[in-house]
Amino acid sequence: MPAILVRELVKTFGSTRALDGLDLTVQTGEIHGFLGPNGSGKSTALRILLGLVRADSGTVELLGANPFKHAVELHRRLAYVPGDVALWPNLSGGEIIDLLGRMRGGLNQQRRSSLLERFQLDPTKKGRSYSKGNRQKVALVAALASDVELLLLDEPTSGLDPLMEASFRQCLMDESANGRTVLLSSHILAEVEAVCERVTIIRSGRTVQTGALADLQQLSRTFLSLQLAGPPPEGLGQMAGVHDLQVESLPPAVAGSTDAVTQVSCQVEQSALDGVLRQVAQVGVISLNSQPPTLEELFLRFYADPTTGPTTETQTQTQTQA
Amino acid sequence: MTASENGFSGTVGLFRLAMRRDRILLPAWISVFALTAAVSAQATADLYPTLGSRIAAGNTINSSAPLIAIYGRVYDTSSLGAVSMIKMGGFGGVCVALLSIILMTRHTRAEEDSGRMELLSATAVGRLAPLGSASAVIVFANLVLALLTALLLVAVGLPASGSLAFGLSWAGAGLAFGAIAAVCAQLSSSARTATALASVVLAACYALRAVGDSVFGSDHGPGWPSWISPIGWAQQVRPFAGDQWPVLLLSLCFSISIGAVALVLASRRDLGAGLFQTRSGPAGAAARLRSPMALAWRLQRGAFVGWLITFVLLGLMIGGIASSVGDFLNNPTAREFITKLGGEKGLVDAFLAIELSFGGILASAFGIQVVMRLAAEEREHRAEAVLATAVSRTRWALGHILIAAFGTAALLLAVGIAAGATSAIQSGEPNEVSRVALASLAQLPAAWVLTAITVAVLGIAPRLIVLGWVMFSGFILLAELGPLLNLPQWVLDVSPFAHVPRLPGVAATPTPFALLTAAAFAICAVGLASLNRRDIT
Incomplete structure (x- = not known):
C-alpha cells in the first residue's frame, strides 16, 4: 500500500483552479520529490494531504485513510514543515519545538539535542528574533525529532545556507534509512537529485511527469563536445536520441594541428550514448568533453513548453538537422 | 544632498x-x-x-x-x-x-x-x-x-x-x-x-x-x-x-x-x-506546556492579567462611589437623575446596577478580544503548525474559547467582589460582598453571547472577524443612547444585555439567564461546526 495516493485531485479557490486533476503516488519508505514552479499547487496539495483544506473532487488517501476526516489520528503518524514558518513571537524556539512535539504525541529528546547541534540552532531565542532560516530550522527540528512514519516537507530548505542544506540532506538520508517515508516539495533540483528516489513534477495543478529519478535522468540528455579528426560520421544528426547537433570545421591554424579538425557538439539521450560514441570513435576523437545529465535541464524543458512535457517520441520528431 | x-x-x-x-x-x-x-x-x-x-x-x-x-x-x-x-x-x-x-x-x-x-x-x-x-x-x-x-x-x-x-x-x-x-x-x-x-x-x-x-x-x-x-x-x-x-x-x-x-x-x-530588547527564553518548554489549552493560556495570560487588574480597580472605584451615593442623593433631582437611568428600588442598588452592567459590557470586550487573538493565530499561519499535529480544530479553538468564557467570569467576579468588599467595609454589612458579586456575575450569560457570536463569525467567515467589534460597538451605542432616543423596545432587545435583570435590588428569575446561556452555547456550537467544515487559511 502506498503511503500517499492521490487521484484526479481538483481544488478551486474562487475562480482560480489551484489543482486540476493532480495524481501523486508515494510508496512507503521512499523519499519522493515533489517538483513544480512557484504557484503550481504544491503547497495546496500538501495542505489537502494535511486535512487543512478540503478537496473539491478526486481521491486522497494518506497512510490508508482520508486526511480530512481522520486528521487527528493521521497527524500522530506524520510531521509537517511549512514553506513559510510562522512562530509565536514570545515563545522561545526550544519551547516551540517541545510544544509541537508533545502535541504530536511525543518527541525523541536525544534526537532533539543532536538535531539542535547539527543545525547549530540556539533554542533560547524568542520566536520574533529568529531570522527566516532559523525559523525554518525550528520547524525542521520539531518535525525531525518526532518518531513518525511520514514527513511532509514544503520547500524546507528555503532560507537555509548551503552548509545547513547539506546537514538537512544528511538528515533526510538517515530518516529514510530508518524506514521513514518523505514527501519533499521543492524547486531546488540539486536537492531533489541528491536525495530522492522518485519524483513527481507538476505544473498548473497537473502532474506532468512522474517516475524513478534514474528513469527521468534518462529522459534528460548528456551534452557532448568533441573535436574529431575528420568530418562527422554520416547520419549522426539523424540518429534517434541525438539533438542540437552543431558541426564546425576548424582551419588547421585555429585547431593548432596540421590536419583539419571538426568541432562537434550535440545533446545525446542516455539510450543513444553508446551508438554515438562508437560512430565518432571510427572518425577519430581528439578531445571529448561531456556534461552529465541534470534534472535541471529536464525541468527547464518542462516549464519552457507551455502545453506538454517532453517525451521521447516528440523529441525524435523535433531533432535538429546537422 | x-x-x-x-x-x-x-x-x-x-x-x-x-x-x-x-x-x-x-x-x-x-x-x-x-x-x-x-x-x-x-x-x-x-x-x-x-x-x-x-x-x-x-x-x-x-x-x-x-x-x-x-x-x-x-x-x-x-x-x-x-x-x-x-x-x-x-x-x-x-x-x-x-x-x-x-x-x-x-x-x-x-x-x-x-x-x-x-x-x-x-x-x-x-x-x-x-x-x-x-x-x-x-x-x-x-x-x-x-x-x-x-x-x-x-x-x-x-x-x-x-x-x-x-x-x-x-x-x-x-x-x-x-x-x-x-x-x-x-x-x-x-x-x-x-x-x-x-x-x-x-x-x-x-x-x-x-x-x-x-x-x-x-x-x-x-x-x-x-x-x-x-x-x-x-x-x-x-x-x-x-x-x-x-x-x-x-x-x-x-x-x-x-x-x-x-x-x-x-x-x-x-x-x-x-x-526594550527582547530577552531570551528557556531552552525547552515547561512540563505543563503540552496542549493547545496550555498554549492558548500562554498566549492570552498577559492580556488577562492586565484586564484583571483593571477590573479590580474598577470594582474598588464602584464600591467606593456606591457607599457615598446616599450622601449626595438627598436632593430630589439627583434622585430622579439616577432612577431615570437605572432600576427602581434603592438608589445605591440602582447605581450599582448601572455600573455593573457597564462592567458586563466591558468584560464582554475581553471575550471578543480573546477570540480575535484566535482568529489572528489562523490569519498569521501559526494555527497551521498546531493543526498539523494531533490536535483537532475543535480542541485548538476550545483552548481559547474556554479562556474567553472563564476569563470573563473571573473578571466579573473580580469587579463584583472588589465593589462588594469596598461597600461592605464602609457600610458594615458583610453580606454585601456576595450580593454584589452575584449581581455582577448576572452579566455573564449576556457577555458569553457576544463571545459566541464572534466565534460564529470566525467559523463561518473568518475574513469578516472585525464584525465582532462592530457588534460590540453597536450594543454599546444601543445601551447608551437607545433609551435616551426612545427607540422601540424590540430594537433595544436586540442586545443580549437588555435581557439581564438590573441586579442588585430587583427580583430575578432564572429564565433569562438560562435562555442567554443556551443561546451562547448554541451559537458557539454553530461556529465550531462551521470551523470544522471549512478550509484553514
Missing part, C-alpha cells in the same frame, strides 16, 4: 498608502465619534428642557466627588452644552486618544513587525518617513474629527464657538496621545507592547485628572494633577463654559515636543529594534 533626499523622503507616498489602507476604518470611526457626540447632545437637551432642570443636573454631578472623578466638573451649570457634553468630554477624549494610539502603532511599529516596512525602507523611503506619514495621518484624522464634530454639534443647536472648542479639545487629546504612541513605538520591540505601553500612559493620565478634579479641585478649577494630564487639558478647554482657547496651545506644544522626541529616537534606532 537635495531636499528630496532627506530622512523624510517618501513621506507623501506613505501617507497616500496609509490613507488607502484606512479608507474604510477612518471614515467609520470619525463618523461614529462625531455622531455619538451629536446624538448625546440632542438627547440631553430633550431630557433637560428647562434651565432649572439643567442647573439641577449639573449640581448633581458637581456635588459628588465620585462623579467628578469619573466625568469631570460642570463649570457652567446654566449652559446646555456644558451639561450635555460632560460625559463626552473626558470619556470621549479617551476614545479619541485610543484611536490615535491604534493609528500610530498600526502605521509604524506594526508595519515593522510584519516585515512590510523592510520592503518599503529598501525603496527611496527615508528613515523618518514612516513616522512622518503616520503623524500626518493622525493630524489629518483628528482635525477632520474636530471639524465634523463641531459642525454636527452646531447642527443640533449648540453655540458655534463652544462646538469648535469641544471638537478641538478632542483633537488635542488625540494629537497628544498620537505623539505618546509614537515614542512608545520607538521604545518597544513589538506592536503589541507599544499599544499596551501607550494605553497604560492613557489610563494613568485619566487617573491623574480624576484625582486632580475631585481631590484637589474646587468650583474654580482642578488641582495640579489635572494640569499634567492631556485628558485634563481637553477638559480644561471648558467648551460651552467659557471656551478657554489658550489651553489648546498646551496640547499642541506638548504634542510637538513629544513628537520631536519620537523623531530623535527614530533617527537613532535600527529597523525592528526597540529600546
Whole structure:
C-alpha cells in the first residue's frame, strides 16, 4: 500500500483552479520529490494531504485513510514543515519545538539535542528574533525529532545556507534509512537529485511527469563536445536520441594541428550514448568533453513548453538537422 | 544632498498608502465619534428642557466627588452644552486618544513587525518617513474629527464657538496621545507592547485628572494633577463654559515636543529594534506546556492579567462611589437623575446596577478580544503548525474559547467582589460582598453571547472577524443612547444585555439567564461546526 495516493485531485479557490486533476503516488519508505514552479499547487496539495483544506473532487488517501476526516489520528503518524514558518513571537524556539512535539504525541529528546547541534540552532531565542532560516530550522527540528512514519516537507530548505542544506540532506538520508517515508516539495533540483528516489513534477495543478529519478535522468540528455579528426560520421544528426547537433570545421591554424579538425557538439539521450560514441570513435576523437545529465535541464524543458512535457517520441520528431 | 533626499523622503507616498489602507476604518470611526457626540447632545437637551432642570443636573454631578472623578466638573451649570457634553468630554477624549494610539502603532511599529516596512525602507523611503506619514495621518484624522464634530454639534443647536472648542479639545487629546504612541513605538520591540505601553500612559493620565478634579479641585478649577494630564487639558478647554482657547496651545506644544522626541529616537534606532530588547527564553518548554489549552493560556495570560487588574480597580472605584451615593442623593433631582437611568428600588442598588452592567459590557470586550487573538493565530499561519499535529480544530479553538468564557467570569467576579468588599467595609454589612458579586456575575450569560457570536463569525467567515467589534460597538451605542432616543423596545432587545435583570435590588428569575446561556452555547456550537467544515487559511 502506498503511503500517499492521490487521484484526479481538483481544488478551486474562487475562480482560480489551484489543482486540476493532480495524481501523486508515494510508496512507503521512499523519499519522493515533489517538483513544480512557484504557484503550481504544491503547497495546496500538501495542505489537502494535511486535512487543512478540503478537496473539491478526486481521491486522497494518506497512510490508508482520508486526511480530512481522520486528521487527528493521521497527524500522530506524520510531521509537517511549512514553506513559510510562522512562530509565536514570545515563545522561545526550544519551547516551540517541545510544544509541537508533545502535541504530536511525543518527541525523541536525544534526537532533539543532536538535531539542535547539527543545525547549530540556539533554542533560547524568542520566536520574533529568529531570522527566516532559523525559523525554518525550528520547524525542521520539531518535525525531525518526532518518531513518525511520514514527513511532509514544503520547500524546507528555503532560507537555509548551503552548509545547513547539506546537514538537512544528511538528515533526510538517515530518516529514510530508518524506514521513514518523505514527501519533499521543492524547486531546488540539486536537492531533489541528491536525495530522492522518485519524483513527481507538476505544473498548473497537473502532474506532468512522474517516475524513478534514474528513469527521468534518462529522459534528460548528456551534452557532448568533441573535436574529431575528420568530418562527422554520416547520419549522426539523424540518429534517434541525438539533438542540437552543431558541426564546425576548424582551419588547421585555429585547431593548432596540421590536419583539419571538426568541432562537434550535440545533446545525446542516455539510450543513444553508446551508438554515438562508437560512430565518432571510427572518425577519430581528439578531445571529448561531456556534461552529465541534470534534472535541471529536464525541468527547464518542462516549464519552457507551455502545453506538454517532453517525451521521447516528440523529441525524435523535433531533432535538429546537422 | 537635495531636499528630496532627506530622512523624510517618501513621506507623501506613505501617507497616500496609509490613507488607502484606512479608507474604510477612518471614515467609520470619525463618523461614529462625531455622531455619538451629536446624538448625546440632542438627547440631553430633550431630557433637560428647562434651565432649572439643567442647573439641577449639573449640581448633581458637581456635588459628588465620585462623579467628578469619573466625568469631570460642570463649570457652567446654566449652559446646555456644558451639561450635555460632560460625559463626552473626558470619556470621549479617551476614545479619541485610543484611536490615535491604534493609528500610530498600526502605521509604524506594526508595519515593522510584519516585515512590510523592510520592503518599503529598501525603496527611496527615508528613515523618518514612516513616522512622518503616520503623524500626518493622525493630524489629518483628528482635525477632520474636530471639524465634523463641531459642525454636527452646531447642527443640533449648540453655540458655534463652544462646538469648535469641544471638537478641538478632542483633537488635542488625540494629537497628544498620537505623539505618546509614537515614542512608545520607538521604545518597544513589538506592536503589541507599544499599544499596551501607550494605553497604560492613557489610563494613568485619566487617573491623574480624576484625582486632580475631585481631590484637589474646587468650583474654580482642578488641582495640579489635572494640569499634567492631556485628558485634563481637553477638559480644561471648558467648551460651552467659557471656551478657554489658550489651553489648546498646551496640547499642541506638548504634542510637538513629544513628537520631536519620537523623531530623535527614530533617527537613532535600527529597523525592528526597540529600546526594550527582547530577552531570551528557556531552552525547552515547561512540563505543563503540552496542549493547545496550555498554549492558548500562554498566549492570552498577559492580556488577562492586565484586564484583571483593571477590573479590580474598577470594582474598588464602584464600591467606593456606591457607599457615598446616599450622601449626595438627598436632593430630589439627583434622585430622579439616577432612577431615570437605572432600576427602581434603592438608589445605591440602582447605581450599582448601572455600573455593573457597564462592567458586563466591558468584560464582554475581553471575550471578543480573546477570540480575535484566535482568529489572528489562523490569519498569521501559526494555527497551521498546531493543526498539523494531533490536535483537532475543535480542541485548538476550545483552548481559547474556554479562556474567553472563564476569563470573563473571573473578571466579573473580580469587579463584583472588589465593589462588594469596598461597600461592605464602609457600610458594615458583610453580606454585601456576595450580593454584589452575584449581581455582577448576572452579566455573564449576556457577555458569553457576544463571545459566541464572534466565534460564529470566525467559523463561518473568518475574513469578516472585525464584525465582532462592530457588534460590540453597536450594543454599546444601543445601551447608551437607545433609551435616551426612545427607540422601540424590540430594537433595544436586540442586545443580549437588555435581557439581564438590573441586579442588585430587583427580583430575578432564572429564565433569562438560562435562555442567554443556551443561546451562547448554541451559537458557539454553530461556529465550531462551521470551523470544522471549512478550509484553514
